[in-house]
Amino acid sequence: MGTGSGGENASEQNSNPSIVVAKQNNALQIFALDDAAARLGLAIGLPLANARAICPRLRVFDADTAADAGVLNDVADWCDRFTPLVALDPPYGLFLDITGCAHLFGGEAGLMQMVCGALTRQGFAVSAAIAGTSICARTVTRHVSGRIVPDGGEAEAVKSLPVFALGADDTITRGLRRAGLKTIGDVASRARHEITARFGDDFTTLLAHALGQGDAPISPRKPLPDYIVEKRFPEPVATEAVISATLSRLAAMLVAAMDRQGKGARRLEAHFFRTDGAVRAIAVDTGQPVTRAEMIDRLFRERLDALHDPLDPGFGFDLIRLSASRVEIVVQQQRDLDANVHDNDELADLIDRIAARIGGQRVVVYLPQDTHVPECAVMAAPAQHHLAAAQQADWPARVTSEPPLRPLRLFARPEAIKVIAEVPDGPPAWFQWRRATHTVRRVEGPERVAMEWWRSQKAMLTRDYFRVEDEAGLRFWLYRDGLYDRGIAQPAGEIIQPNWFVHGLFA
Amino acid sequence: MTGARTNTLANLRGSIERIEAHAGATAPARVALGHADADATLQGGLAQAAVHEVFAAGRQSAAATGFIAGLAGRVAARRPLVWVRQDFTEIESGALSMAGLAELGLDPRRVVTVRAADVDAALRTAADALACDALGAVVLEVWGEARQFDLVASRKLTLAAQASGVTGLLLRVAAEPAPSAAETRWIVRAAHSPPAAASRPAASGNAWGAPVFDAQLVRNRHGPVGRWIMEWKCDECLFEKPATYPQPVAAAPAHRPHHASARAPERRAG
Numbered sequence: 001m002g003t004g005s006g007g008e009n010a011s012e013q014n015s016n017p018s019i020v021v022a023k024q025n026n027a028l029q030i031f032a033l034d035d036a037a038a039r040l041g042l043a044i045g046l047p048l049a050n051a052r053a054i055c056p057r058l059r060v061f062d063a064d065t066a067a068d069a070g071v072l073n074d075v076a077d078w079c080d081r082f083t084p085l086v087a088l089d090p091p092y093g094l095f096l097d098i099t100g101c102a103h104l105f106g107g108e109a110g111l112m113q114m115v116c117g118a119l120t121r122q123g124f125a126v127s128a129a130i131a132g133t134s135i136c137a138r139t140v141t142r143h144v145s146g147r148i149v150p151d152g153g154e155a156e157a158v159k160s161l162p163v164f165a166l167g168a169d170d171t172i173t174r175g176l177r178r179a180g181l182k183t184i185g186d187v188a189s190r191a192r193h194e195i196t197a198r199f200g201d202d203f204t205t206l207l208a209h210a211l212g213q214g215d216a217p218i219s220p221r222k223p224l225p226d227y228i229v230e231k232r233f234p235e236p237v238a239t240e241a242v243i244s245a246t247l248s249r250l251a252a253m254l255v256a257a258m259d260r261q262g263k264g265a266r267r268l269e270a271h272f273f274r275t276d277g278a279v280r281a282i283a284v285d286t287g288q289p290v291t292r293a294e295m296i297d298r299l300f301r302e303r304l305d306a307l308h309d310p311l312d313p314g315f316g317f318d319l320i321r322l323s324a325s326r327v328e329i330v331v332q333q334q335r336d337l338d339a340n341v342h343d344n345d346e347l348a349d350l351i352d353r354i355a356a357r358i359g360g361q362r363v364v365v366y367l368p369q370d371t372h373v374p375e376c377a378v379m380a381a382p383a384q385h386h387l388a389a390a391q392q393a394d395w396p397a398r399v400t401s402e403p404p405l406r407p408l409r410l411f412a413r414p415e416a417i418k419v420i421a422e423v424p425d426g427p428p429a430w431f432q433w434r435r436a437t438h439t440v441r442r443v444e445g446p447e448r449v450a451m452e453w454w455r456s457q458k459a460m461l462t463r464d465y466f467r468v469e470d471e472a473g474l475r476f477w478l479y480r481d482g483l484y485d486r487g488i489a490q491p492a493g494e495i496i497q498p499n500w501f502v503h504g505l506f507a
Numbered sequence: 508m509t510g511a512r513t514n515t516l517a518n519l520r521g522s523i524e525r526i527e528a529h530a531g532a533t534a535p536a537r538v539a540l541g542h543a544d545a546d547a548t549l550q551g552g553l554a555q556a557a558v559h560e561v562f563a564a565g566r567q568s569a570a571a572t573g574f575i576a577g578l579a580g581r582v583a584a585r586r587p588l589v590w591v592r593q594d595f596t597e598i599e600s601g602a603l604s605m606a607g608l609a610e611l612g613l614d615p616r617r618v619v620t621v622r623a624a625d626v627d628a629a630l631r632t633a634a635d636a637l638a639c640d641a642l643g644a645v646v647l648e649v650w651g652e653a654r655q656f657d658l659v660a661s662r663k664l665t666l667a668a669q670a671s672g673v674t675g676l677l678l679r680v681a682a683e684p685a686p687s688a689a690e691t692r693w694i695v696r697a698a699h700s701p702p703a704a705a706s707r708p709a710a711s712g713n714a715w716g717a718p719v720f721d722a723q724l725v726r727n728r729h730g731p732v733g734r735w736i737m738e739w740k741c742d743e744c745l746f747e748k749p750a751t752y753p754q755p756v757a758a759a760p761a762h763r764p765h766h767a768s769a770r771a772p773e774r775r776a777g
Binding site: 342343344345346347349350351353354357358362363364365366368374377378380383387390391392393395396398400401402403404405406407408409410411412441442444467469472473474475504505506507 | 570573597600601603606607610621623641696717718739741
């Protein structure tokens with residue numbers, strides 16, 4: 001089953017007719033208009049100058065297509081309460097796949113009444129229809145609202161409708177009219193190959209779908225979650241206690257449903273549907289499949305606690321839904337004897353909780369990389385997904401009985417310093433960093449690191465690294481960017497000073 | 508009237524005794540640092556299940572980081588280490604480098620870093636992590652003065668550490684010591700590498716560069732304070748007295764507490 005509903009901002013009931021204009025073909029043309037304007041004989045596509053000539057007291061607004069799309073998205077969010085399969089049909093349409101959902105809302109007629117009633121109350125002009133194929137439903141809405149097309153009756157339903165209702169291109173619609181084919185029935189009565197030859201294959205397919213012969217699947221906005229549990233409230237709820245209690249109960253239901261199939265959730269979403277139509281979605285990712293209700297409960301509590309813009313119940317929520325949008329098969333582990341496994345679980349739980357509060361990208365583990373470039377030698381990866389890999393990573397062994405060769409603190413962006421050093425490639429003797437001067441007492445180097453020319457397009461200079469210790473005992477890792485004989489350009493005999501940087505600090 | 512009052516007093520005395528007994532009963536496990544004098548002063552080593560503060564002298568963040576990494580390595584042994592830091596520290600004093608940590612003989616595989624945006628998030632995350640008994644140690648690194656680190660916050664961290672048995676290590680850079688519930692407080696600065704020994708000619712060249720710290724214990728809740736030169740032995744993973752050190756630092760008077768705690772030596776903070 002499919003529902004097409006067209007919503008358009010109905011303007012305020014005003015004595016003055018209102019129109020919305022947009023620039024098309026270098027001229028302001030009417031983009032949308034209200035009933036009063038339509039009664040004056042204005043039509044979409046009419047230039048603004050003509051419209052003003054017809055009616056000087058016209059109220060004119062600029063079109064804002066981005067805001068229109070936003071509103072359509074919000075309406076689609078609201079429609080999520082009826083079915084998880086909601087598809088956008090821009091600019092004004094929505095498809096709802098209500099297969100198996102209608103009985104929850106008092107049958108197809110009841111569902112349609114509910115949708116239209118609620119949207120009309122919010123000030124939208126709605127036209128809705130239910131039919132076996134999405135295109136058929138859409139075609140019907142273009143002409144009449146509130147119609148339910150019985151199965152197999154699609155051709156009959158659309159036969160008498162004008163061709164523009166199909167929603168094909170303007171050129172096609174005009175072409176059909178010129179050919180004298182005024183209704184969809186007229187077009188359908190022609191031989192298929194004639195229509196295809198004249199108007200293309202796409203149009204024939206559209207026509208077939210409208211007639212109920214075959215169906216194009218709608219593309220829902222969100223992937224269908226694997227498990228959904230929800231709680232509807234006859235009276236909207238707004239208190240935190242009720243909300244958290246509801247989440248706990250839903251978590252228990254969700255876990256019970258997943259447990260029957262041996263699954264655990266990796267991504268959980270909670271949707272809060274407000275009575276005024278706003279929908280707030282909150283998602284939580286986990287590093288390991290979650291199989292315990294209290295863990296879900298705790299993750300959401302952390303997440304809700306840490307929201308930058310807290311959950312605003314407004315006049316209350318009338319539906320709270322919890323869904324598991326990514327699940328995994330849970331491997332049962334022996335827990336009693338192997339303390340290590342248990343510890344790892346606790347660590348993963350901790351990581352999940354922290355990630356739920358401050359974001360998964362902010363909790364990281366480290367993976368060694370096969371490169372000599374110091375800043376690329378280690379990769380920070382989200383701990384939720386790479387914990388196991390990091391715990392088994394193969395780090396290069398250190399050279400025993402050597403002092404550390406790599407600094408403990410590394411600057412993401414090496415900091416430029418002023419250096420006095422022997423030319424051409426002597427070690428630094430004195431340097432100034434962050435407005436403090438340091439006299440080098442000890443130095444070790446250079447350690448030459450060539451950049452990876454086979455990876456980067458940009459030519460990068462070879463670096464000479466020095467470990468130095470100053471008179472206060474501070475140990476630095478300095479480098480000279482480039483070599484004297486190559487890398488450092490010397491145009492017109494001018495001596496270019498090489499750049500020196502602090503890259504890290506030794507303990 | 509007087510009967511009721513004595514009764515109340517007796518009750519209060521009883522509860523104070525219970526509190527003190529509880530505090531005394533938790534004789535925590537201690538981990539030897541390796542440095543004989545420091546271990547003797549600390550009565551066996553660094554207490555686990557407690558919070559220790561390390562302040563960087565001046566802006567010497569790297570030395571303090573190295574010292575705290577050593578402490579964490581000693582305390583955590585083979586258990587995971589959670590390192591919580593504030594975004595700003597990375598700009599100011601560089602990011603903790605895992606290659607550098609590996610060079611110190613510690614295991615980067617056991618480190619999980621939390622990049623908290625601000626002090627509040629960092630503090631809360633550290634408190635959470637301290638409550639997780641699967642960890643070996645939690646390091647909380649904060650740059651600059653932070654009013655969030657009051658007695659209450661520090662007491663909370665201590666309680667969480669006591670409950671779970673995890674050791675909390677607080678790394679403060681560019682901050683002044685303030686009253687807190689920490690078990691010990693250290694001020695760390697970098698020390699010169701010892702000169703090459705006479706037995707090893709200067710030609711070997713790489714005798715210097717081992718992490719050497721001038722660590723000053725300025726507060727110790729259960730013992731005297733002191734100041735030592737410590738060298739972190741990367742191969743053995745412990746602190747030691749440097750073999751040859753020409754300028755011995757005069758040790759602080761052994762039985763005089765730090766001036767900050769001298770005012771109220773028996774005061775229990777928090």
